Amino acid sequence: MLLTHAPVWNFYAGPATLPRPALERAKDELLNFSQTGMSVMEISHRAKPYMALQSEAEALFRELLAVPDTHRVLFLQGGATLQFAMIPLNFGLRGGYVNSGEWANKAYKEAKKLGQPTLVASSAETQFDHMPEFEPTAAKDCDYLHLTSNETVQGTQWQTFPSNTGVPLVADMSSDILSRRLNVKDFGLIYAGAQKNLGPSGVTVVVVDENLAARAPETTPTMLNYRTHIEAGSMYNTPPTLAVYMLRNVLAWMMEQGGLEAIEVRNGRKSDRIYQVIDRYPDLYQGHARISARSKMNVTFRLPDTDTEKAFLKEAEAAGLIGLAGHRSVGGCRASIYNAMPEEGVEALVNFMESFAGRGR
Numbered sequence: 236m237l238l239t240h241a242p243v244w245n246f247y248a249g250p251a252t253l254p255r256p257a258l259e260r261a262k263d264e265l266l267n268f269s270q271t272g273m274s275v276m277e278i279s280h281r282a283k284p285y286m287a288l289q290s291e292a293e294a295l296f297r298e299l300l301a302v303p304d305t306h307r308v309l310f311l312q313g314g315a316t317l318q319f320a321m322i323p324l325n326f327g328l329r330g331g332y333v334n335s336g337e338w339a340n341k342a343y344k345e346a347k348k349l350g351q352p353t354l355v356a357s358s359a360e361t362q363f364d365h366m367p368e369f370e371p372t373a374a375k376d377c378d379y380l381h382l383t384s385n386e387t388v389q390g391t392q393w394q395t396f397p398s399n400t401g402v403p404l405v406a407d408m409s410s411d412i413l414s415r416r417l418n419v420k421d422f423g424l425i426y427a428g429a430q431k432n433l434g435p436s437g438v439t440v441v442v443v444d445e446n447l448a449a450r451a452p453e454t455t456p457t458m459l460n461y462r463t464h465i466e467a468g469s470m471y472n473t474p475p476t477l478a479v480y481m482l483r484n485v486l487a488w489m490m491e492q493g494g495l496e497a498i499e500v501r502n503g504r505k506s507d508r509i510y511q512v513i514d515r516y517p518d519l520y521q522g523h524a525r526i527s528a529r530s531k532m533n534v535t536f537r538l539p540d541t542d543t544e545k546a547f548l549k550e551a552e553a554a555g556l557i558g559l560a561g562h563r564s565v566g567g568c569r570a571s572i573y574n575a576m577p578e579e580g581v582e583a584l585v586n587f588m589e590s591f592a593g594r595g596r
């Protein structure tokens with residue numbers, strides 16, 4: 236095959252690298268989806284082959300995450316960002332929020348537009364370098380407790396989740412969904428935009444306790460009401476069919492990898508390799524997250540000054556290591572190593588970081 240450029244390793248935070256076999260499958264099936272003689276983009280979402288595809292995607296997701304019968308899996312649009320508003324509109328205007336960084340804060344700010352949320356805890360005073368501590372019952376008078384399982388910008392992650400909170404736990408898992416096993420029963424609602432661990436942008440996966448969804452007031456606009464989507468099997472209006480197709484390909488690939496148990500172990504190995512280099516050269520690479528909060532998905536670090544950072548990013552790109560600049564709001568560097576990043580890609584980055592350090596600055 237002719238490549239127009241050398242192979243690259245893609246460390247973008249999202250949209251992010253996708254599993255090669257999932258892309259190859261899309262290429263093979265593009266002009267003839269499910270023996271229809273048409274592409275998946277061209278057929279009715281009510282046609283049997285599409286309905287079968289969406290059911291397969293849902294079944295794969297349920298199996299991978301061991302979703303219990305109490306919870307429904309929905310495929311919605313509007314990104315994780317629309318969930319920031321849907322949650323209070325369905326569950327109540329007095330949620331409790333844990334402010335752990337950029338994304339948790341956005342969710343809290345949206346809830347403030349609609350109602351009177353409570354700020355339960357924050358790690359703002361230490362530049363969000365850890366997940367804030369709080370009493371499990373701190374939100375007991377709130378409608379729900381919202382947290383962000385992985386802060387994509389700061390590179391911090393909850394290692395375990397609070398239990399016995401007395402109110403439904405709602406979690407934004409956009410940047411670590413299906414990267415590790417979970418007890419879904421502990422959550423009232425989990426949501427994630429697909430474009431990091433699940434597929435391309437355009438579909439948002441929501442896992443919701445059906446009893447909790449029953450709470451939505453009648454005045455909730457139709458499209459913003461979880462019950463609408465539960466009743467319609469995520470087909471109230473036209474679903475993002477191509478994004479759901481790619482989601483199915485990614486989930487099927489995950490199953491072939493051995494499911495979440497195998498993926499979780501591999502994710503641990505991958506992030507350990509990069510943190511080891513950071514710890515070996517503390518004068519050059521300064522990790523942002525406290526060790527206890529280090530993310531296995533987004534590894535964030537700074538170099539001593541912006542000139543060295545610029546040189547690092549430029550040389551990395553020349554070596555085929557793409558997308559390592561930190562989020563525009565914080566700068567620095569960030570290696571996003573979601574499920575689809577092969578260990579080889581991580582080794583390429585680790586080797587580059589070692590050789591950059593070895594060049595003596």
Ligand code: PMP
Nearest residue numbers: 314315316338387407409410428
């Ligand atoms: N939450 C988190 C943790 C994210 O990383 C992002 C996107 N980077 C969002 C929410 C917003 O997602 P979307 O762009 O799908 O609305």
